[in-house]
Amino acid sequence: MAVPPSRRSTVSRSSDHGSCRYTAVLGAEGVGLGCWQANRHQWLGSRAFTGAAGQSPWVAAVDALAAMLTERGAGGAQLRVLLSARYSRFCLVPWSDVIGHPRELHAYARACFEALYGQALDDWRIVLSPEPAGAARIATALPEALLLRLQALGRDHHLSLRSVQPYLMAxxxxxxxxxxxxxxxxxxxxxxxxxxxxxxxxxxxxxxxxxxxxxxxxxxxxxxxxxxxxxxxxxxxxxxxxxxxxxxxxxxxxxxxxxxxxxxxxxxxxxxx
Structure with a gap:
């Protein structure tokens, strides 16, 4: 669901302009929400939040987004979520000639993250940018619990969750x-x-x-x-x-x-x- 930037590819836009498409920005200290409908952009506002001690920083952000969606009665629409770098981790994954299978590549990327950050990332989802053979990749890691919570948010509000991306990618x-x-x-x-x-x-x-x-x-x-x-x-x-x-x-x-x-x-x- 989260895809890092690639030097060779960009994200295409949907051609469906008939229904409302919400885009939420989860910032470090606030959440913002905008809508695109019938080729018109409309900013719907933002809400600050304060995370509880010992709580993952994204929890308060998603709760604030849920409150905004509830107030708008946003059911039946599309939702795209952009995440501040506060909720993402990034790592350079060098090319290795000995990697021959996607599972090996992801294990290698996870090892690169763990070497860089000094801790295991068992509960994070890692996605690699598509690059040609011989080139290093940019890897993005997002908390698995955050992605699952956003999926549940979409279901709870009857929204079609179209993408979750680091703001860097967009x-x-x-x-x-x-x-x-x-x-x-x-x-x-x-x-x-x-x-x-x-x-x-x-x-x-x-x-x-x-x-x-x-x-x-x-x-x-x-x-x-x-x-x-x-x-x-x-x-x-x-x-x-x-x-x-x-x-x-x-x-x-x-x-x-x-x-x-x-x-x-x-x-x-x-x-x-």
Whole structure:
């Protein structure tokens, strides 16, 4: 259900414009909901939440979304869910000549995650980007319990759950045609967290998700540290930061215009709606 970005593929849009299609953005501290019906976009609002101590951070987010859907009586519609990087984990899975079966590949990816994060991911669902032979893959991990809860949410509200994606995927796919064919660094700046994808020589070289203050200085420092991994001449740097209410003054090409909405979740939704 969750598919990471690929350098070779994008997500196609549904051609069904007759029924309402909801898109929910589960942010780090709030949930937003928008609707697309008859070729019109409508922002329906957002709701802040506070997670309980010792509780998985996504629980309060899904509860807030459930309350919003209940208030709207959203039965019979489609639902797409976009997840903040707070609820996702990312890992680079190097190519291995000894991998010959999909089960072996997923076991290898799980081992890469566990080596990176220092803990087992038995209760997480891992999906790998499709890449050509010899190339590294980007792997995404999402809590299995979160995906099951969203499926139950769809059933409870009589909604057709069409997709659950990291916001990174939707953002990257939206910007694919704007990226250079050569080496580049794609930076997704969410509130309080950024994800960076480094591509060189036609393959992925690095993926990094890190907490980052919403300041130009913090973002520039993160970009510079990631570029140090590249070596040689610096790659083209692309910044996708719809939730920033001002234009970040960093050394990067802006991939979306400044937000006109005071609500960061609305800005994120409009950028991929």
């Amino acid at each position: 953002a990257y796919n939206r910007c694919t045609e704007q990226l250079a064919q050569g080496d580049f660094l794609f930076v997704l700046a969410e509130p309080q967290r950024s994800v960076l994808l480094l591509a060189a020589g036609g393959a992925w070289k690095q993926v990094l998700a890190q907490g980052c203050a919403d300041s130009d200085q913090a973002l520039q420092a993160l970009i510079e540290r990631t570029c140090e991994l590249y070596g040689g001449a610096l790659p083209a740097v692309y910044l996708y930061a719809p939730a920033r209410l001002d234009v970040p003054r960093v050394a990067a090409l802006q991939l979306c215009p400044p937000a006109s909405d005071a609500d960061p979740l609305c800005a994120m939704w409009r950028a991929v709606a």
